[in-house]
Amino acid sequence: MREDQLVAYLQHRMPQAQGITVSNLAQIPGGASRETWSFDARWTEGGREETRGLVVRRDPGASLLETERDVEFQVYKALQGTGVPVPEVYWLETDPRWLERPFFVMSRVRGETSPQLLATELYDRVRPKIARQKVEILARIHNLDWQSLGLDLLGAPPSPAHCAEVEIQKWESIMRQDALEPQPVLELALSWLKRHKPVAQRICLVHADYRTGNFLVDEEGVIHGVLDWEMVHLGDPMEDVAWACLRAWRWARDERIGALMDREDWFRQYEECSGIKVDREAVHFWEVLGNVKLATIFITGARSFCEGRSQEIMLALASHVNPELEAELLNLIGG
Amino acid sequence: MRPHSLEIIHGIQSSLITHVMPELRSSFAQAQLMYITMLLNVVAKYWDGGVQALVDDNRKMREIFGQAADVLTSLAGARPAGDIDALAADLRAGAQERPCSLTMTDLMQENNRLRALLARLAPLCERAEADPALAALRPLREKLVHHMREEAQQRAVPILGS
Numbered sequence: 024m025r026e027d028q029l030v031a032y033l034q035h036r037m038p039q040a041q042g043i044t045v046s047n048l049a050q051i052p053g054g055a056s057r058e059t060w061s062f063d064a065r066w067t068e069g070g071r072e073e074t075r076g077l078v079v080r081r082d083p084g085a086s087l088l089e090t091e092r093d094v095e096f097q098v099y100k101a102l103q104g105t106g107v108p109v110p111e112v113y114w115l116e117t118d119p120r121w122l123e124r125p126f127f128v129m130s131r132v133r134g135e136t137s138p139q140l141l142a143t144e145l146y147d148r149v150r151p152k153i154a155r156q157k158v159e160i161l162a163r164i165h166n167l168d169w170q171s172l173g174l175d176l177l178g179a180p181p182s183p184a185h186c187a188e189v190e191i192q193k194w195e196s197i198m199r200q201d202a203l204e205p206q207p208v209l210e211l212a213l214s215w216l217k218r219h220k221p222v223a224q225r226i227c228l229v230h231a232d233y234r235t236g237n238f239l240v241d242e243e244g245v246i247h248g249v250l251d252w253e254m255v256h257l258g259d260p261m262e263d264v265a266w267a268c269l270r271a272w273r274w275a276r277d278e279r280i281g282a283l284m285d286r287e288d289w290f291r292q293y294e295e296c297s298g299i300k301v302d303r304e305a306v307h308f309w310e311v312l313g314n315v316k317l318a319t320i321f322i323t324g325a326r327s328f329c330e331g332r333s334q335e336i337m338l339a340l341a342s343h344v345n346p347e348l349e350a351e352l353l354n355l356i357g358g
Numbered sequence: 359m360r361p362h363s364l365e366i367i368h369g370i371q372s373s374l375i376t377h378v379m380p381e382l383r384s385s386f387a388q389a390q391l392m393y394i395t396m397l398l399n400v401v402a403k404y405w406d407g408g409v410q411a412l413v414d415d416n417r418k419m420r421e422i423f424g425q426a427a428d429v430l431t432s433l434a435g436a437r438p439a440g441d442i443d444a445l446a447a448d449l450r451a452g453a454q455e456r457p458c459s460l461t462m463t464d465l466m467q468e469n470n471r472l473r474a475l476l477a478r479l480a481p482l483c484e485r486a487e488a489d490p491a492l493a494a495l496r497p498l499r500e501k502l503v504h505h506m507r508e509e510a511q512q513r514a515v516p517i518l519g520s
Contacts, residue, residue, distance in 0.1 A: 052389030207476035208506050214481035218488055271518050336393045343400050346513035353507040 024048065024060055024079070024122060032121045033064060036114050036128075040066040040073075051078075053136070053236075056253055057092065058083050061131055076131030078110065082124040083333065093117075094177065096127045098252050101172045107163050108132075108248050132248035134239025138274040141235055142282035149244025154283040155292065156246045157238070157267075162297035164249075165227045165260040174228060179257040183223035186259040190312060191216050198319045201326045208349040212315050215356045221305035223259035231255055233263045234272045235281030260299055264290070265309030270351050271317060271344070311355050318348040367402045371395045400515050404462075412465040415509050416458075419472040422501060424453035426479055429494050445478055476502075 026045040033043050048062040060079040065072065082092060092115070099112040110129040117125045135141065146153065169175065180189045195213050198206060231254035239248040267289065268280045275282035280289050290301040325342035327333040361369065374395055382388050430446035452475045458468045483502055486495035 049384055050386040052386045204470050205473040205477040207473055207480045208510065210477045211480035211484050211503075211506070214484035218484070336390060336397060340393045340397050340400075340517060343397075343515055344517050346510045347516075347518060349510035350507055350514060353503055353510065357503040357507060 024050070024058075024081070026062070028122055029062060029064070029079070032116070033066070035121070037066065037068070040068050042067050056083070056251075057081060077113075078129050078131045079122070079126050080129065081122055081126035083335070092125055092127060092253075095252050095255070097176060098174065098255050099129065101174055102167075105163070105167060105172070107160060107167070108246060109252075110248050110250075132239050134241045134245075134247045136236055136239055136250070138234075138236040138272070138282060141240060142275040145242075146240075146244070149242075150283060152244035153240055153246065154288075156244075157235070157281070157283060158289065158292040159296050160238075160246060160249060161230070161233055161263055161267075162293060162299075164230055164233075165263070165297050165299060167228050169228045169257060174257070177228075177255065177257050179226050183226055183259070186223040186226065186262075187216070187220035187308065187312075190258065190262070190316075191220070194312070194316050194319050198315075198322060201319070201323045203322070203326055203329060206318075206322070208352055209315055209318060212311060212352045212356060216308065216312055216315065219304075219308050219311075221259070221261070221302060221308050223261065223305075224299060224302065225260065226257050227260045229256055229258040229260065229262050231258075231262065231266065234267050234269070235274060235283060236272065259305065259309065260297070261302055261305040262309045262312070264293055264301060265306045266313045268306065268310055269313050269317065271314075271348065307355070311352060314348050314352045314355070318345050318352075321345055321348075363405045364402055367398050367405065371398050396517060403515050408462055409460055409465060411512055412462070412469050413460075416465070416468055416472055418505055418509075419476055420453045420455060422498070422505060423449040423472075423475060423479070425501070426495075426498055427453060429498055433492070433494060442482075445482070448475060449479065476506075480506075 026048050029045045029048070030043050033045070034040065037043070043064065043066040046063050046065075048060060051059040051061055053059075058079075058081045060081065062077055062079070064075050064077055067073070080092070080095075096112055096115040099109050102109045103111065110132045112127060112129040115125075115127040116122070119125070140146070141153070167174075169177075180186045191213065198209055198213075202209075230249070230252060232251050233249070237249065237251045238246045239250065240246050268286060272281050273279065279285055283289075284292075290303075290306075293299070294301055321341045321344055324333075324335075324338035328335065328338040328342070374391055379388060379391055382391060427446050427450040430442050430449065433442055452472060456468065458464050480502060482492070483495045483499035486492035486499055
């Protein structure tokens, strides 16, 4: 991506702007499902000088998971003004003449996402504050009136009893389509999941990747934005509660979920903030499904890499996480 | 011949971190280099222990399949849904050792053949937990889970949390 490409695009979108310049263009590491590029833009409009920190989220050649960027964009738009901190989004662009692949542009929000950094002593003082906000924001997401926000475009399961089945079918289908090798542990886990489906207490907006690493935190422990809504859907709130608990996100290498708080504390605060009871059996189900889902995401990336559709080295690395996920699955359901 | 592959891999990792990383300005490029050094850990693990791990895994799966075939055959008369007879026959065939070279390619091919059988057996054993007609498979489920857990732990290279 080049600065002149971005200048041309901004001029197209802001015809009244003059003297547009772009600087400090840099690709941000992580996020193998879409490329993320940060830059600064300056221009003059109506005699005033404007400066904006912006982010481009561009489709990669091939990714961990093919998700609909239009849906992600619509969700960001719908969440503006709801109290859920998300970046402001400006333009969704599908014409490849600008940046070769579809993309959208959003505001750059301050803060740090690195879960490894957030797990260090630098954030010890503010960790309880971060933890509390993490819960509060999730509670707010789960209590949104998604219908009045126009988010039925996501397609709700037929009933709360169907939430589990919808997700099992989704991930089973992707796994079977993309696996390059037999997956006996995932097959065992899918069989277990089919026998242990919970009934959701309600259908709500599910972020589906809500974890430390997907929010922007400043040095005072304020969460300024929740990111990575690519897998957002309507479903069981326990899915998000469980996803945060996955061993894969225990960045401090201890039992604290997301390196922030212990499990019971997470549950207790979530119940307090949301008014939704934590159904522990349902959380167990969704934790198993979460590990199947994560393993499947990495399988998809492995296929992209092995077939040469992507040379992203992170896809090759990520697939080698699967033995850890398999061991965790067998601990969860092994008995 | 020295340095052998493992020593070369460690040398490359050291060179990347010591000489290349300090020259990189962008955090994106630095992250890519970290992924490369971590992937080299994966290569290093498989270079030394990969053949033995596959030989052991293949042998253990064959043992399980021999036992599973006997149990499935004994389920005659208690017929849950699914083609138990066909699976029993395939497991009995799978339990027989086939000539296989010690190249990684051949061992992996054999391993995938056996894992495909395991992928059929595992869900059946899982169903046994709730289906009285399949109760005879319950001890086998335990054996299977134990083996798969050990095998996954043996393959695991610590990546998350690195």
